Amino acid sequence: MNEYQLTFLVDDAQASAVVAQPLRQLAKKFKCTLRIINVTQNRSAELTKSIAMLQAGLIEGDLCQITAIGIDAELACFVLKDVIAEHYTLIGSQINYEFSSQLAQRLPQLCPPSETQWHYAKAHTELTKFECLKGLAQLIHPKHPDELILAFIKREERSSTCVTPGIALPHVMFDNIDHISIAVITSETPIDWASKMGDVHIAIALVMPAKPNREQIIAATNLTRNLLCDQISERLLLTRSSVDLQALLMYSMSRLLP
Amino acid sequence: MKIVAVTACPTGIAHTYMAADALIKAAPKYNVQIKVETQGAMGIENPLSSHDIAQADKVLIVSDIDIDQAARFEGVNAIRISIEEVLLNVDKVFLVHGR
Numbered sequence: 417m418n419e420y421q422l423t424f425l426v427d428d429a430q431a432s433a434v435v436a437q438p439l440r441q442l443a444k445k446f447k448c449t450l451r452i453i454n455v456t457q458n459r460s461a462e463l464t465k466s467i468a469m470l471q472a473g474l475i476e477g478d479l480c481q482i483t484a485i486g487i488d489a490e491l492a493c494f495v496l497k498d499v500i501a502e503h504y505t506l507i508g509s510q511i512n513y514e515f516s517s518q519l520a521q522r523l524p525q526l527c528p529p530s531e532t533q534w535h536y537a538k539a540h541t542e543l544t545k546f547e548c549l550k551g552l553a554q555l556i557h558p559k560h561p562d563e564l565i566l567a568f569i570k571r572e573e574r575s576s577t578c579v580t581p582g583i584a585l586p587h588v589m590f591d592n593i594d595h596i597s598i599a600v601i602t603s604e605t606p607i608d609w610a611s612k613m614g615d616v617h618i619a620i621a622l623v624m625p626a627k628p629n630r631e632q633i634i635a636a637t638n639l640t641r642n643l644l645c646d647q648i649s650e651r652l653l654l655t656r657s658s659v660d661l662q663a664l665l666m667y668s669m670s671r672l673l674p
Numbered sequence: 675m676k677i678v679a680v681t682a683c684p685t686g687i688a689h690t691y692m693a694a695d696a697l698i699k700a701a702p703k704y705n706v707q708i709k710v711e712t713q714g715a716m717g718i719e720n721p722l723s724s725h726d727i728a729q730a731d732k733v734l735i736v737s738d739i740d741i742d743q744a745a746r747f748e749g750v751n752a753i754r755i756s757i758e759e760v761l762l763n764v765d766k767v768f769l770v771h772g773r
Binding site for chain 2: 576577579589612633636641
């Protein structure tokens with residue numbers, strides 16, 4: 417069964433006290449299982465429990481999700497959205513928000529330390545690994561993707577870039593660019609990535625300048641190292657909305673999780 | 675048990691640091707004292723001295739490429755492991771080499 421999510425940032429730790437009671441009462445009205453997950457602190461609790469908000473321990477700057485699984489999950493998220501938006505910074509609160517470089521302007525607190533271009537596509541057909549790499553290159557360089565495709569393939573020939581179950585991270589350094597580019601392709605059907613770790617559902621292409629500065633390296637390594645945190649890889653794989661997905665990635669670039 | 679390790683990968687932004695983190699996180703579970711040198715985009719960090727290498731019970735070279743300053747490990751019984759092995763199952767690495 418599909419999981420639905422609300423993703424939000426905490427900018428006022430006091431809000432938990434106000435919001436705990438109404439959230440719990442609302443949560444009880446639905447049949448689906450509602451959880452609150454503090455992604456930053458790796459803590460979670462069932463929302464119907466009276467101490468849920470305490471267990472989740474939201475503090476300022478934390479990135480959190482409320483997840484719903486069950487027959488009325490989508491409705492539950494729709495209803496809880498208003499309560500959350502009133503007290504926290506909801507990430508994807510409007511239908512026309514898309515995966516884009518604008519998210520950095522809208523939510524400066526998520527901003528990674530260096531300029532990053534973002535691209536996203538959802539696979540609607542079954543993809544092979546090559547098609548996926550080609551798609552990623554086309555997202556980043558729509559006019560001249562060939563060189564980038566070649567660079568990706570060369571890197572894959574060395575060793576598979578599947579870094580954690582379900583997630584591949586093709587990454588290359590590239591001449592003549594001065595910013596980081598990230599392209600993401602998600603696929604519901606598994607992609608065979610020629611890795612012992614198994615198939616891939618999300619491919620995150622990371623293209624760095626040939627001579628990256630220190631900030632760019634830190635942003636990139638934050639992202640890669642955070643992928644080892646189980647809660648980050650789990651959230652990336654389950655999160656449905658592309659804006660929420662981008663927020664998770666941006667957040668992972670901006671700091672190293674404990 | 676004391677282990678020293680070097681991690682390196684072609685681009686030096688992902689696998690180098692991920693493998694190092696994985697090793698450092700898992701080491702206490704197996705009562706292993708570990709020092710990991712990373713050879714990545716930021717250059718050589720946390721470098722292993724000849725003393726570190728001499729004191730270690732095992733030397734692991736976790737890399738898909740030739741590492742820098744490999745001469746330090748001449749005459750030492752260094753074990754080569756692929757990055758994927760560490761990311762796939764770090765426990766197995768310690769079970770095999772950590773005792």
